[in-house]
Amino acid sequence: MSHAGADSTAFRLTGGELTEWLAGLLREGKRVIAPVEEAGLRLFRPVTSPEQICLAPGKTRLSPKDSLFPKNEKLFSYAVRGDEVTLETPPAEDREQVLFGTRPCDVAGLLRLDTVFLKGAPDEQYAARRSRTAIVSLACESAEPECFCTAVGGGPAAEEGSDVQVLAAGELWLVRPLTAKGEALTAALRGRTAPSQEEWAQARAGIERAEASLRQNPVAREWAAVLEANFDLPLWEAVGQRCVGCSICNFVCPSCSCFDVHDGGNAFCGERCRSWDSCTFATFTRHGSGHNPRPTQPSRYRQRVLHKFAYYPQSNAGEFMCVGCGRCVRHCPVGLSIYESVNQIVSAAREQS
């Protein structure tokens, strides 16, 4: 899982040097978005100084998804004067942004958003934001109780999607540019010392510690077909009945991509917006006629599980739409775990067949 080896292009930085590098990025005019402590929560926020950044072990409350796919985003504004309507699109944002300190699971979440928003129909606003975003990931030295990234194809030092990877080695930081974008971002570090064997070993030890505490059995890729074939399994009803439909799982999820399109304003002026939405809300699918394709909470919970573990993987080379960050498990008010649900359904399906 971990590829952190003796890497000739890596740099070893002290805390002060890391701060200096980030200050340099801010001076260049880049927007640096990183974990900060705010009202008792750790959240991704644009920072004005590297001192605001908190790189303590563990995850932020939400992933940095919001920086590419905002919770609420204006698509255009409208003005109606008599029988004439004028539409105005928001000015294009051109500031480069750096997502600093992103955990590997959250990077994986952004890659899922890329699949949704870049592979199919063009989503111009997402594409524009994505092209001026660089991702600096931070490998995990420890896992939290809800984490299950290794069960869904990820890992505490997974590199995919990172332009630069940062690893902790005691008081030091090992910085590895991984893409051309990453090379450009670390240009100021050229000439810095490469990490020693001991420093690499120290970083690896942290990652191994995290891996050792991730003990969940993997979700097999073949399970996608099993889940899909067992849409009618009666157990779905019992599993999903506990869901209260609060949708916290969707809102804390780094890969959930569904949205609503709505108007804010009145019949004379206002804005058309899109906002995060959730498949576990009854209104998500309810027709104007009142007919609801997913009329019960278990049917909506099943959709959430199947979209992430059956439908999406079957259409995207087996990759799950769950990255194992475990936030939904941690925050569910009734203690539902998507990982457990998948296991329960697959076991029941196997017993039946």
Add this chain to the structure above:
Amino acid sequence: MTTFLPHLVRIAAAHDETQDVRTLRLEFTDPQVGRQFRWEAGQFGEFSVFGFGEAVFTLANAPTRPGYIEITTRAIGKLTGAIRKLSAGQVLGLRGPFGNHFPVEEWRGRDLVFVGGGIGTAALRSPLQYALDRRADYGEIVVLNGARSMADLVYKDEMKKEWEAVDRVRVVRTVDPGGETPEWDGEVGLLPNVFERLALPPDNRVVIVCGPPVMLHFMFMTLEKMGYTPDQVVTTMENKMKCGVGLCGRCNIGRVFVCRDGPVFTWAQVRALPKDF
């Protein structure tokens, strides 16, 4: 940013079909856009009334009648309620066309039956007009237009003046039991039952059906009983959609996104979907 930015269309005429259903004729405010706007029978658009939001309606006129767009909507919510109150000259937004379309070219040489329940008939109007405009390309055409009551029947005028006026076109009007009035001269019965009474043999025929989910359920049962195969029955699904291009997620059924992979599906395709619609 173009995916979510609508074209502007102006109401050229509004025709009230029933107490709560109206058909709008819309013309592009920019004639250049209007000339370039191409669609196929069965595709849909995202229509907006600014301040009330956006919703999906089928493009109800055939591509053989270009230069304008028609939609038929029933006032049941915020947006459709707003549409009910608009008047000629006012401007709506239109994004599209989206989705796949009816295989009208593949139907050449075959007999066609259009079965529409209530507002569902709006989704059949474009392929029907297409077939009427290319009458020589198709065999016998039967239109079965049903509603709960006589007052709820859509396209009453054009059924008589336009559809029936075309050579070898049979229009059957029907209302649910209890929905008839003393002067009603059409059929009385639920659509699947009326369809069965017509006793149309399945050979060389395509059945195009659209209506509420419960009607579709019983139509498919009747069609199966009459010997129709799942491949010769075509429907269009009307899930809730917000984006129209396979992103927003709400029209998802199994691996299918109705907006992107549909809205037109054969009964064979519908049968293969999870029962999530």
